Amino acid sequence: MQTLIVVGAVALATGTARAQKSGAGLGPDNPFYAASTLPFHAPPFDRIKDSDYQPAIDAGMARQIVEVEAIADNPAAPTFENTLAALEKSGQLLSRVLQVFNCVTGANTNDALQKVQDYEAPRLAAHQDAIYLNAKLYARVKAIYDQRASLHLDAESLRLVEYDYQQFVKAGANLSDADKAKLKKINEEESTLENDFITKLLAASKAGAYSTTDPAALGGLSEAQLAAAAQAAQGRKQQGWLIPLQNTTQQPDLTLLSNRETRRALFEHSWNRAERGDGNDTRSTIARLVQLRAQKAALIGFPNYAAWTLTDQMAKTPEAALHFVDALVPAATAKAASEAKGIQEAIDAQHGGFTVEPWDWNFYAEQVRKAKFNLDEAQVKPYFELNNVLQNGVFYAAHQLYGLTFKERHDIPVYQADVRVFEVFDADSKPLALFYCDYFKRDNKNGGAWMDNMVGQSKLLGTLPVVYNVANFEKPAPGQPALIDFEDVTAMFHEFGHALHGMFAATEYPSLSGTQTPRDFVEFPSQFNEHWASYPEVFDHFARNYKTGEPMPAELAAKLKKAATFNQGYLLTEILAAAELDLQWHSLPAGAPLQNPDTFETEALARTHLALSYVPSRYRSSYFLHIWANGYSAGYYAYLWTEMLDDDAFQWFEDHGGLTRANGDRFRTMVLSRGNTEDLERMYSTWLGAEPSIEPMLKFRGLKGE
Numbered sequence: 001m002q003t004l005i006v007v008g009a010v011a012l013a014t015g016t017a018r019a020q021k022s023g024a025g026l027g028p029d030n031p032f033y034a035a036s037t038l039p040f041h042a043p044p045f046d047r048i049k050d051s052d053y054q055p056a057i058d059a060g061m062a063r064q065i066v067e068v069e070a071i072a073d074n075p076a077a078p079t080f081e082n083t084l085a086a087l088e089k090s091g092q093l094l095s096r097v098l099q100v101f102n103c104v105t106g107a108n109t110n111d112a113l114q115k116v117q118d119y120e121a122p123r124l125a126a127h128q129d130a131i132y133l134n135a136k137l138y139a140r141v142k143a144i145y146d147q148r149a150s151l152h153l154d155a156e157s158l159r160l161v162e163y164d165y166q167q168f169v170k171a172g173a174n175l176s177d178a179d180k181a182k183l184k185k186i187n188e189e190e191s192t193l194e195n196d197f198i199t200k201l202l203a204a205s206k207a208g209a210y211s212t213t214d215p216a217a218l219g220g221l222s223e224a225q226l227a228a229a230a231q232a233a234q235g236r237k238q239q240g241w242l243i244p245l246q247n248t249t250q251q252p253d254l255t256l257l258s259n260r261e262t263r264r265a266l267f268e269h270s271w272n273r274a275e276r277g278d279g280n281d282t283r284s285t286i287a288r289l290v291q292l293r294a295q296k297a298a299l300i301g302f303p304n305y306a307a308w309t310l311t312d313q314m315a316k317t318p319e320a321a322l323h324f325v326d327a328l329v330p331a332a333t334a335k336a337a338s339e340a341k342g343i344q345e346a347i348d349a350q351h352g353g354f355t356v357e358p359w360d361w362n363f364y365a366e367q368v369r370k371a372k373f374n375l376d377e378a379q380v381k382p383y384f385e386l387n388n389v390l391q392n393g394v395f396y397a398a399h400q401l402y403g404l405t406f407k408e409r410h411d412i413p414v415y416q417a418d419v420r421v422f423e424v425f426d427a428d429s430k431p432l433a434l435f436y437c438d439y440f441k442r443d444n445k446n447g448g449a450w451m452d453n454m455v456g457q458s459k460l461l462g463t464l465p466v467v468y469n470v471a472n473f474e475k476p477a478p479g480q481p482a483l484i485d486f487e488d489v490t491a492m493f494h495e496f497g498h499a500l501h502g503m504f505a506a507t508e509y510p511s512l513s514g515t516q517t518p519r520d521f522v523e524f525p526s527q528f529n530e531h532w533a534s535y536p537e538v539f540d541h542f543a544r545n546y547k548t549g550e551p552m553p554a555e556l557a558a559k560l561k562k563a564a565t566f567n568q569g570y571l572l573t574e575i576l577a578a579a580e581l582d583l584q585w586h587s588l589p590a591g592a593p594l595q596n597p598d599t600f601e602t603e604a605l606a607r608t609h610l611a612l613s614y615v616p617s618r619y620r621s622s623y624f625l626h627i628w629a630n631g632y633s634a635g636y637y638a639y640l641w642t643e644m645l646d647d648d649a650f651q652w653f654e655d656h657g658g659l660t661r662a663n664g665d666r667f668r669t670m671v672l673s674r675g676n677t678e679d680l681e682r683m684y685s686t687w688l689g690a691e692p693s694i695e696p697m698l699k700f701r702g703l704k705g706e
C-alpha cells in the first residue's frame, strides 16, 4: 500500500470508491492493465494515450478496495503476512498508473490531463479514507501491533508494523463511531477554512499589487522590468505601471527601487495584504483554523496539533523541533545585527539620514554584495554547459562516491522529446535503476525542480527503481549550447541527490522504500548532494569553458563560492521567525481561546527573541500559505532541520577524507539505501556515531568562524 499523493482533498463519502467496484473492468488494451514489459517496467509512453489514465485510476481504486476488503474480511486470525504484507501488495494497478500520471501532470500537462486530475483528486482522498477508516482492517492492524514483541519479525517488518499502526492512529482509526463522526466534521470544516484561506489570500495578493502612474517612483528598474510592469497594468486595464506581489514578505523589486517612498509603499502593500479589514482579510479564518486543529489533535489523543503532526516525523515532538530552532536564534540574529551595521554604513555613506527599515534592506544589501563579489553571470555561464555538468559533474561525483556508471538509452520511450533516459549500473556492473531527466522549461510544466519515481523499488514486488528529475532551465536555440548558472548547477546536484535516494533503495516493502520518508528527512539526501557541486575535485572536473575546455579562473571560482555566505544572517533569521510562528501557533492547546493573530504573532516573536525591527518574518501569519493550506503546518522547521543534517553529514565526509568510495559506500549502506526502514534519528546517529550538531550549519552559512 504505497502512499498516494493527493492534492486539494475534499472528503467524500467512502461509498464513492465502493460504488466504482462495478466499473472495474479494465481491458488488456489499456497500457496500465499489466506491468510494463519494458526494461525496469518502464512506462510504455509510446502506447499511453491521455484517455488511458482515468479508466486505469478508477479501476485501480476499485481493485484496491476489493483487495483491502478481502484482507479486512479474512476469517483467518490476523498475521503479518495476511494483513500487512498483503496490504503492501495491494493497489499495484493504482500505483502503476498514478506514478506515471503524477509525472505527466507535473511535467507535461494539458487540458485533458488537468480535467482528469480535478476529477480524481477528491476520489483519491475518499479512497484513502476508505482504507484508513476501515474498522475491521484497523482491528487486524492493531492486533498485530499489540503482539509485535512476540512475533519474531525482522527489523524492517517490525518497522512496517509500527509505521502502519501509526498511520491508522493518526488518521483517527481508533476513535469510537461518535468521535469518528466528530472528526469528519472537523476535517470538513478544516478543509473549508483552508480553501477559504487560499481564496482570500489569492484575492488579497492580487489586490495588494502596487501601482503608480508616476515614472519617477520606479527609478532603478530596468527597461525590461518597466515594460513588464506596464504590461501588468494593461492586463488589468490600468494606466501606468503595476508590480504584483510575490508570496514572501520581501518583494524582488525592493532590491532595485531607488525611491525610498516607493519601497516603503511596496513593502506595506505586501505586509498588510491580508489585513485590510475587508472580505479578503484572513485573520478570522486562521484564528478559527488554529482552534479547530487543536481540537482535532485533542480528539485523536494529542496535547496539540504540532504533537499530532510530528508523531511520524524524524523530530518526533514539537519540543525537539523548538529546541532545534531556538538553538539557531542567537547566531542568526547576531549575524543579522552585524549585517545591519554594514547596511547602515552604506546608508550613512550616501547621507541617507535614516535608520535601516525592512524595505531598505535588500536595496542596500545588493550594493554591499556588488561591491564585495561583483559576479557577472555572462562571465560564469560558459563554464557550465548542461550536458557537461551532468556527465562530468553530477554523474562524476556519483561515480567517485558510489562507483556508479551511466549509459544513455535511446530505445526507451519518453513522454516528450527533450527527455533523456540513462541506465544506471552499480559498481559491480549490475543494472541498478533507470534515470530520466527533463531539464528544459516548457509552458505545460510546473515551475521549480523536483524528483519522483515512475516505478518504486520493492523486493516484495520485485521492482527496481525508475526515477526522474525535472527542472526549468532555459532551452537554448537549436545548435546552441545549454549554458546554465551556478544556481541551476546546484539544483541539478540537489535533484540528483533525491534520485540517488530513490535509486539506492533496497527495501522489502514499498511503503518504506527510497524517498518515502518524512518531510524533515526527505530533503537531507538532496541537500547533502548539493555540497559536491562546489567541492574542488568535482567542481574542477566539470567547470570548464565549453569552447576551450579551460578550467574556470581560480579568482572567479572563489568569488562564486564565497557569494554563498552573503546575507545569511538576514536569510536565516527570517526563516527562523516563520518556523517559530508555525510551531507556536500549532502548539496551542484545544482549550485556548480564539486568538488575535497580530497580538499572538508579536508576542510569539518577542518570546523567541526574533522581534528584529529590520528582519520581518519571511511570511506574516496572515499570508503564511505553507502552514495554513499547503501541507507544511507544524512542518516549516523541516527546511532548516534537513539543512542541519546535510551540513553535519558533509562535515563528516570532510573529516574522513571527502570524496572517497569508502565514505560513499558506507553512507549508501547505512542511510541512502534504507528509506524509512528504521527510526530515522537512530539511523542517522548510528551512521554519524553521534547526535547531529548545528555547528556545521552555522559554519557553512558563514555565521561562525569567519
Ligand SMILES: [Zn+2]
Pocket: 494, 498, 523, 526
Ligand atoms: Zn528537494
